[in-house]
Amino acid sequence: MLGAAAREVAAFLRVKANWDDLEKGRDNLRAVETTIRARVAAEEDKLNVCHPQVQVWLRRVDELRRETIDEEYANLLKFSCLCQCTVHARRRACIGKRVVEALEEVRNLTEEGRRFKKFGFKPPPEIVNHLPQIKTFGLESMLTLLHDFLEKGDSNIIGVWGQGGIGKTTLLHVFNNDLEKKVHDYQVVIFIEVSNSETLNTVEIQQTISDRLNLPWNESETVEKRAKFLVKALSRKRFVVLLGDVRKKFRLEDVGIPTPDTNSQSKLILTSRYKEVCFQMGAQKSRIEMQVLDNDAAWNLFLSKLSNEAVESLSSNNIVWERAMEIILSCGGLPLALNVIGTSVAGLEGPKEWTLAADAINNNMYKYKNDGVDEMFYRLKYSYDKLTATQQQCFLYCTLFPEYGSISKEQLVDYWLAEGLLLDDCGEGYQIIHDLISACLLQTNGSMSSKVKMHHVIRHLGLWLVKETEQKFLVQAGMALDTAPSVEEWKEATRISIMSNDIKELSLSPECRSLTTLLVQNNPNLDSLGSGFFKFMRSLTVLDLSHTAITSLPECATLAALQHLNLSHTLITRLPERLWLWKELRHLDLSVTVALEDTLNNCSKLLKLRVLNLFRSHYGIHDVDDLNLDSLKALMFLGITIYAEDVLKKLNKTSPLAKSTYRLNLKYCGEMQSIKISDLNHLVRLEELYVESCYDLNTLVADAELTNSGLELLTLSVLPSLENVVVAPMPHHFQHIRKLVISKCPKLKDITWVLKLEMLERLVVTHCDGMLKIIEEDNGDEAETMPDHPSEGQEDNAVAEHSGDERNGDGKSEGKIELSDDKTRTDFPN
Numbered sequence: 001m002l003g004a005a006a007r008e009v010a011a012f013l014r015v016k017a018n019w020d021d022l023e024k025g026r027d028n029l030r031a032v033e034t035t036i037r038a039r040v041a042a043e044e045d046k047l048n049v050c051h052p053q054v055q056v057w058l059r060r061v062d063e064l065r066r067e068t069i070d071e072e073y074a075n076l077l078k079f080s081c082l083c084q085c086t087v088h089a090r091r092r093a094c095i096g097k098r099v100v101e102a103l104e105e106v107r108n109l110t111e112e113g114r115r116f117k118k119f120g121f122k123p124p125p126e127i128v129n130h131l132p133q134i135k136t137f138g139l140e141s142m143l144t145l146l147h148d149f150l151e152k153g154d155s156n157i158i159g160v161w162g163q164g165g166i167g168k169t170t171l172l173h174v175f176n177n178d179l180e181k182k183v184h185d186y187q188v189v190i191f192i193e194v195s196n197s198e199t200l201n202t203v204e205i206q207q208t209i210s211d212r213l214n215l216p217w218n219e220s221e222t223v224e225k226r227a228k229f230l231v232k233a234l235s236r237k238r239f240v241v242l243l244g245d246v247r248k249k250f251r252l253e254d255v256g257i258p259t260p261d262t263n264s265q266s267k268l269i270l271t272s273r274y275k276e277v278c279f280q281m282g283a284q285k286s287r288i289e290m291q292v293l294d295n296d297a298a299w300n301l302f303l304s305k306l307s308n309e310a311v312e313s314l315s316s317n318n319i320v321w322e323r324a325m326e327i328i329l330s331c332g333g334l335p336l337a338l339n340v341i342g343t344s345v346a347g348l349e350g351p352k353e354w355t356l357a358a359d360a361i362n363n364n365m366y367k368y369k370n371d372g373v374d375e376m377f378y379r380l381k382y383s384y385d386k387l388t389a390t391q392q393q394c395f396l397y398c399t400l401f402p403e404y405g406s407i408s409k410e411q412l413v414d415y416w417l418a419e420g421l422l423l424d425d426c427g428e429g430y431q432i433i434h435d436l437i438s439a440c441l442l443q444t445n446g447s448m449s450s451k452v453k454m455h456h457v458i459r460h461l462g463l464w465l466v467k468e469t470e471q472k473f474l475v476q477a478g479m480a481l482d483t484a485p486s487v488e489e490w491k492e493a494t495r496i497s498i499m500s501n502d503i504k505e506l507s508l509s510p511e512c513r514s515l516t517t518l519l520v521q522n523n524p525n526l527d528s529l530g531s532g533f534f535k536f537m538r539s540l541t542v543l544d545l546s547h548t549a550i551t552s553l554p555e556c557a558t559l560a561a562l563q564h565l566n567l568s569h570t571l572i573t574r575l576p577e578r579l580w581l582w583k584e585l586r587h588l589d590l591s592v593t594v595a596l597e598d599t600l601n602n603c604s605k606l607l608k609l610r611v612l613n614l615f616r617s618h619y620g621i622h623d624v625d626d627l628n629l630d631s632l633k634a635l636m637f638l639g640i641t642i643y644a645e646d647v648l649k650k651l652n653k654t655s656p657l658a659k660s661t662y663r664l665n666l667k668y669c670g671e672m673q674s675i676k677i678s679d680l681n682h683l684v685r686l687e688e689l690y691v692e693s694c695y696d697l698n699t700l701v702a703d704a705e706l707t708n709s710g711l712e713l714l715t716l717s718v719l720p721s722l723e724n725v726v727v728a729p730m731p732h733h734f735q736h737i738r739k740l741v742i743s744k745c746p747k748l749k750d751i752t753w754v755l756k757l758e759m760l761e762r763l764v765v766t767h768c769d770g771m772l773k774i775i776e777e778d779n780g781d782e783a784e785t786m787p788d789h790p791s792e793g794q795e796d797n798a799v800a801e802h803s804g805d806e807r808n809g810d811g812k813s814e815g816k817i818e819l820s821d822d823k824t825r826t827d828f829p830n
Contacts, residue, residue: 025106032113033061043120046758051118057109064105118755128180128189129212131173132444135304137335138297139171145288146175150240150267155285156260159278160271162290164457165336165376168271169193171290172242175269179240186266187237188212194270195245195404195456199480199500204405205255206230213237230256235264243270245456249280292333301335302328305342313349323354330361330379336457337379340440344383360385376457377464383439384465393421394432395441396471398454399462400497400519402478406451409433414587414611418542418564419516476501477519484508490515499523499544509535517542521566525549534559545570546589557581568613571595580605587611591639591663594618604628615639615663616690621647629657639663645672651683658682665690673698673721677733678705688713697722698747704728715741719748727753735759746770 036058040050050058142160149158160168172191179189190212192205202223209230210217218226234241235258252259252268259282260266270281278287293301302324303311313320327345331337345357364378384392394416401407413422413429422428433452436442441458445451454462466473474493476485481501490496490510495517503523509532516539520526527549534540534556543559544566551571557578564587573595579602586608590596596619603612609632614620620641621627627647629635638660642648648666651658661683666672673696680686689711691697698721714737716722722745727734739762742751746769754763765771 022103022106025103025110029061029106029110029113032110033058036113036116036119039119046120048120048122050120051116054116054119057112057116060105061109064102064109126180127187128176129191130180131176131191133173133177134170136167136170136174137301137304138293139167139174142171142288142290143174143178146171146269147178149286149288150269155283156262156264156267157282158267158269158286158288159275159281159283160269160288160290161273161275161278163334164273165334165455166290166292167335168290169244170335172244172269172271176242185238186240188234189240189242191242191244193244193404194247196247196250199478200248200250200255201404202227202255209234209256227254227256231258234258234266237266238264239266241266241268243268246270246272246277246281247274249277252281293335293338294333295328298328298331298333298338301338302331302342305339306346309349310346313354317351319351320349320354323351323358326358327361330365332375332379334376334379336440336455337376340380340383340458343438343440344386357382374460374464377461380458380461381465383441384461387435387439387441390421391432391435394429395436396462396466396469396473397421397495397517398436398442399459399466399473400475400477400495400499400517401454402500403454403456403459404478405500406445406453409450409452412452414564415517415542418587420541471495472514473497487511506530506533509533511536513538515540519544520548521546523548527551527571529554541584551595560584563587565589568592574598575600575602582606584608586634589613590617590619591615592617601628604631607631608634610634611637613637613639613663614641615688616665617641620665620667623647624650627651627655627657630655632657635660637662639665641665641667643668645669652680653682659684661686663688663690665692666694667692669694669697671696674701675699676701676703677709677711678703681708684708684710686711690715690717691719692717693719695720699724699726701725702727702732702734704730704732709733710736712736712738714739715743716745717741717743719745721747723747723749725751725753727756730756730758732756738762740764743767 036054040054040058043050146158146160149155160171162168176189176191179186190209192208194201194205206223206226207217209215210226213230213233215230215233231253234256239260241257241260257268258264258266260268268282270278270283272278272281275287275289303314306314314324315321324345327341328338331341341361345354348354348357361379361382364381365375368378384395387395394412397416397419398407398412409430412433413426416422416429416432417424417426422432433442437444437452442452442454445453463473463475472492472494474485474489474496477497478500481498481503484498484503484506487508487510490508490512492514493512494514496512496515497517497519499519500522502525503520504525505528506520506526507528507530509530513536515537518537518540519542521544524547526545529550529552531554533554535558537556538558539561540559541561542564543562544564546566546568547570549571550567551573553567553572553576555576555578559582561584562582563584565582565585566587566589568589568591570593572590572593574597577600579600583606585606588603588606588609588611590599591613592615594617596617599619603609603614606612612629612632612635616639618641620643622643624644624646627650629638635657638657639662640651640657642651642665648669651661659682662685664680664683664686666675666689672694675691675697677700680689687710690713691700692715697719700716700722702725711733714734716725725748734757736759737757738759740754740757740760741764742748743765744767746767748768749770749772751765751771754760
């Protein structure tokens with residue numbers, strides 16, 4: 001009691017002194033607040049959100065600022081007598097007490113603000129992953145019906161069916177985004193593109209589900225075991241699964257999706273070209289048949305694709321209006337046709353241009369009307385005709401890829417260069433991809449900016465156009481083949497694609513003298529090629545055998561025209577002795593060739609090589625004298641595996657190859673005890689570093705000297721002596737790291753330094769038995785834990801961590817941490 005009274009007296013007597021202290025305290029607090037708000041803004045620039053504790057602190061600062069004590073204190077100063085009257089004495093006592101309270105709050109806030117180390121973190125993944133969506137026309141009634149089925153339908157499986165190009169995928173995209181308004185009704189919404197023409201892309205489906213549920217991914221796990229775990233994970237949630245473009249019936253549980261029932265309140269919505277498939281998948285009661293657009297919706301969609309000048313000419317010239325209406329009617333109300341053709345005529349203005357366009361489309365219709373050709377093709381051919389000759393050939397090349405899945409832009413450009421479709425310029429290739437996307441003949445692949453995809457109708461248009469232009473393509477990609485096409489089918493072909501099948505051998509010796517491209521990749525059980533396989537392929541320029549089990553290439557000097565050879569991810573043991581005869585070779589990919597023993601010094605003789613990739617190959621450079629690639633003057637990209645520290649020093653300090661090195665694998669470097677990343681500064685284009693099986697390595701330093709490193713991918717694997725990873729404060733050499741993998745480093749005790757990696761998107765830690773700290777905030781809180789790859793007995797607990805009302809993954813890898821053995825995994829806070 002006496003203490004409280006003494007404080008009140010002191011507050012009464014020391015009003016002026018306390019006020020002066022308060023002003024000084026406010027200045028200090030403002031300085032701290034300015035710093036904190038700048039740090040929060042920096043986090044928000046990286047699309048992170050303000051840390052909750054910082055948010056509360058800023059709110060308290062704002063509340064303190066709104067206090068009215070300043071005006072009351074100013075009024076008090078007008079009275080100079082301490083006890084002029086009882087009223088003023090009471091006012092002084094009250095204000096004195098409030099000044100002391102404000103001073104204490106200012107000091108507390110200042111001290112708290114100075115202790116903050118973390119100002120933002122990646123936001124939790126959303127329940128609904130927002131999909132790319134364009135403005136739609138005429139879908140309102142079908143969208144309403146779909147919502148009605150979702151809310152009131154007596155079936156938990158809903159089917160949407162209709163012909164190709166009618167807008168089923170667009171409807172599903174819009175519906176997915178609409179569900180953002182219903183986040184309280186469901187715990188996760190998952191959109192999956194199925195497109196199972198012959199084979200079901202089970203692994204891709206499981207990857208999508210795992211990402212959306214923010215679950216770990218184990219490459220070595222069987223499809224069956226993973227499916228069982230995913231079924232259990234999804235069963236504990238109220239989910240909506242959207243399956244796009246289902247071509248054939250499949251069992252949901254086989255890919256990891258539980259069949260939704262009334263008790264679960266979950267829903268599954270699928271789209272298909274076939275009504276029967278909707279029945280077979282369980283949508284007997286709730287189905288929607290997609291309708292073509294009516295004239296008004298078709299007109300509005302077509303108009304949306306035109307330039308302002310074209311729209312103006314439509315409204316001011318009757319001839320233009322009539323010709324435009326002819327074109328619209330020829331599209332038959334199909335959104336795909338209206339989009340593609342509308343884009344093709346977007347810049348037309350005068351009557352003559354519109355008349356020529358309408359006539360060209362009509363001529364195609366008359367020409368092919370009785371040929372049994374899909375009506376969509378002769379409508380769309382006008383858009384193809386508008387392309388340049390080079391763009392046309394590049395477009396047709398895209399049909400070599402499977403009907404489902406995506407296509408790597410880099411791979412396309414590499415193939416086009418080797419085929420001579422481009423004038424030795426990668427930039428031209430990427431511009432053509434951009435032009436094809438603008439013409440609606442290719443599509444972007446969601447958030448994957450490095451890939452594109454092809455609408456199945458457009459792909460079939462391309463295959464038809466190949467025949468119309470009298471080119472000979474043999475395309476059986478992704479057709480679940482277990483044997484190769486017959487020799488007769490190869491004979492006249494100029495391009496052959498049998499990728500993504502289950503072909504086991506190619507013992508034939510086909511006569512295909514005009515063949516320029518042969519794509520055989522992703523036949524995992526293909527282990528042999530016949531001795532005469534290449535005998536009659538003198539024109540071959542592109543050969544891709546990656547992701548097969550072949551152990552050797554038959555000797556063949558006839559491949560003198562070959563420019564692009566991809567043998568990555570194969571079991572090849574050595575290169576042909578006379579590989580040096582393939583003097584036109586410009587692209588040689590031998591990455592991840594885990595059995596390659598020797599290149600027979602062939603690589604140094606291929607003087608036109610621009611790309612040489614030996615990254616993570618079993619074959620590597622053991623001795624300084626073996627680094628004899630300086631003769632490759634045209635080399636632009638080098639991936640290399642190095643087995644000795646002195647070879648690395650030579651590559652860094654003296655070799656002109658340093659400027660071409662993009663990927664570096666350090667392996668079995670005996671006696672190398674430390675790596676200082678700044679020592680790799682000569683490797684100015686280094687993007688990936690993979691350090692493995694360096695048994696004496698104990699220290700890795702990401703220092704702040706000359707921080708010009710563009711390193712994005714780092715793997716530390718099988719490093720039994722590694723104890724210290726030192727990362728300097730910003731800026732440092734790890735500042736651009738996007739993915740970090742740490743495996744089998746038993747002496748590494750903590751990786752709290754990952755908090756300094758501001759660009760980090762994915763962290764994977766496996767088999768690090770000595771790991772004590774994964775991520776530890778400065779306040780001592782450790783990462784939440786859960787089993788990573790649970791055993792049968794652990795599945796229930798693992799799923800329980802993900803059941804609840806938390807917001808689940810957004811389909812991206814950003815912010816993901818995966819750990820095994822240590823049983824730890826969480827969202828990564830930047």
